[in-house]
Amino acid sequence: MSTKKKHVVFDIVGTCVSFDAYYDCIDQVLGARLRQHCITPKHFGFTWQTLAELEFTFLSISERHKPYQSVLRSMFYRSLWFAGITDPRSFATEEECERCVQGYSSLQLRPGCFESFQILRDAGFTVWCFTTGDIQRVRGYFERAGVHMPLENFISCDSTGVVKPHPASYRSVLDKLGVDDEKWFAAAHMWDVSAAVKAGFQGAYCTIYEKEPCLEMAGVDMRVIADTLPKMAQGIVGA
Template identity: 45%
Template sequence: MASQTSPKHIVFDIVGTLVSHEHFYDVISTRLGTALEPHNISGRLLGYAWLETAEREYTYLSLSGRYVPFAKIFQAIFFRVLHFAGVHEPRSVANEEDVEYFIQEYKNCTVRPGARECIDRLQKSGWTVWAFTSGDRERVKGYFNKGDISIDNEHIITCDDVGIGKPEIKAYERVKERIGAGKDESLWFAAAHGWDVSAASRAGFKTAYCTVLEKEPLEDVFGKTDVTADTLPALANKVIEAA
């Protein structure tokens, strides 16, 4: 067990965990709501399907040995998602200008309530806080700047940096190498995605899961985490206590 004087590191997922998708869903509903109504598609469900489909294709490509940045896949796949949603002529509902607008507004998503408190509490308790994201660095830095999150550029690691997408175990192992934590140091991974903490656990991290995004932990599917909490400040408290 690490002593109280041993360095402590915690790595956070960003989008979905510290940053909410709600603004992104709202702008889709506002801009396309009327056009989507005849197809019985809500802006929120379309936004969710778009994000999830892009993440799947991003992951599959990485697993196959072809790494493509998430941002490129995300922008390219929009009309395919509309097709699968049941819109026979996707470009009759939206155009490239709409897609570009949504991509820009995605950068304006905001940090979750309690996110700043969570990070500040850990840092004041002696933790070094890192970020590991499939998002691009400048977008993530923008989220942090607007939300007053004190994770500096040197502590942001992107999948683009390591050339491997989550949830490949090698991606988390690369993060461990970047951190350089010794065997006596506490090393944790925190996320609101069950698959993310599950993979991090198999890479050797202690894990902290927040239900703020997915609501249902589904431990029979993803396995147990070392700590689980419903809010980000509560997660910070439990990690500090556990360590």
């Protein structure tokens, strides 16, 4: 009897969870003022999170790993500056910054996330979640939605101090799984899933967030591409 197991490792924020609540919070706190400068809350939110992700990654590479949310908080005024606000500290208070940061903690699961997990579990897959964030925070996204996800199936880059997309971060997950097991990585970030494929996973990509796969940049074979999470799960099962 075969002891080979099947695993799917999901990225969480951006894949299982959308950024809509974060953008909506920025709109509620700063939206009217941002629009006076022809800046949409969503565009500012994307600029802010992208700048924070860049800083977060560079800090990790230089062996100064910090929790992502603390980096996000630190990048607030710098992001306003790059968005075109010439006097950021007069534009928004630290209390308003904190309210927007808390909006990032209020993200919600995407439609079809629970369904995709169930499709995979029914087909014998173990579902894992791999995040650059704090496990308690990201687990809260599932708990608030009433979706069961065992604590032991969450893996955070915080535990090793090596963040995605460094190959060592994915290899640390691969090492937790059986050598001969079937191992998939599923994400809505092409940079994430393509790096996981390079490290040794089979790749499944959902276009729900980025829309354009930009496969010419990825440089790897993507086994499954779908426009919803359930379709991606079905593609993995049928591969």
